[in-house]
Amino acid sequence: MSVKTVTILVTALLVVVAGCTGAGPAAGGDGEATTTETTTATTTAADATGGGDSGEADERDGGTDDDGDASGDEGAYWAPFEFDRPATYTYDIYVADEGEGTLVWDVQEVTGEEVTVRVEYELGGESFESTTTGDRETVRSQLLMTPAGPFVLTTLLAPTMAFYEGEELAVGNRWAYASDEGSLSFEVTGTDTVAGVDCYTTEMRQNETVVHESCIAPDLGLAPRVAYYDEDGSKEFEVVLVEYERD
Numbered sequence: 001m002s003v004k005t006v007t008i009l010v011t012a013l014l015v016v017v018a019g020c021t022g023a024g025p026a027a028g029g030d031g032e033a034t035t036t037e038t039t040t041a042t043t044t045a046a047d048a049t050g051g052g053d054s055g056e057a058d059e060r061d062g063g064t065d066d067d068g069d070a071s072g073d074e075g076a077y078w079a080p081f082e083f084d085r086p087a088t089y090t091y092d093i094y095v096a097d098e099g100e101g102t103l104v105w106d107v108q109e110v111t112g113e114e115v116t117v118r119v120e121y122e123l124g125g126e127s128f129e130s131t132t133t134g135d136r137e138t139v140r141s142q143l144l145m146t147p148a149g150p151f152v153l154t155t156l157l158a159p160t161m162a163f164y165e166g167e168e169l170a171v172g173n174r175w176a177y178a179s180d181e182g183s184l185s186f187e188v189t190g191t192d193t194v195a196g197v198d199c200y201t202t203e204m205r206q207n208e209t210v211v212h213e214s215c216i217a218p219d220l221g222l223a224p225r226v227a228y229y230d231e232d233g234s235k236e237f238e239v240v241l242v243e244y245e246r247d
Contacts, residue, residue, distance in 0.1 A: 087246030194224035
């Protein structure tokens with residue numbers, strides 16, 4: 001599977017998400033044969049891992065403490081591509097048929113709404129490097145037009161962002177949909193630690209088959225882990241954070 005094919009796969013998943021959910025959890029427009037089931041839990045990552053109220057949360061409700069821990073008594077919420085300080089994310093990447101590689105997101109400077117991001121990756125004998133400056137939306141849009149675009153798409157704009165952005169991350173929270181095309185569900189399944197960062201594990205099931213997994217840390221602008229699977233359960237694509245450094 002090539003990076004281009006991965007992009008097509010992710011785009012297809014987004015179409016499935018849109019078809020089953022409409023505009024969001026309360027969707028199901030006129031004429032749509034859509035049912036929605038929502039289960040909301042109140043368990044935070046701190047509760048699930050036995051943590052207490054150690055560390056001070058950031059200004060965002062349900063945010064994380066200064067070590068990037070997923071914690072907070074009032075729930076946690078993910079804000080993708082929100083960077084408040086310089087930081088470097090180093091990922092191992094895997095693409096079926098192309099092998100393994102490395103992806104580096106280097107947030108070099110944050111000044112108000114403007115950020116400077118350097119992206120570098122190597123995969124299958126190919127490499128790419130680019131530095132972009134602008135507001136977050138401009139930087140994200142410009143990166144989508146580069147060879148790094150598939151990785152922007154999968155870590156930001158795929159089901160991870162399309163569904164979990166703005167939703168409370170609590171272990172056990174689940175959203176399920178059904179339509180003429182089948183069923184689709186999203187669930188916060190537990191907690192994990194990736195590269196020293198505590199995050200909430202999630203999974204997306206299409207017709208009861210896991211097709212997407214992620215681990216989301218509320219205080220990080222990028223997901224520490226994202227993976228996609230074929231219908232037979234084989235892994236097609238994965239990015240995993242292996243090192244996280246911030247000033």
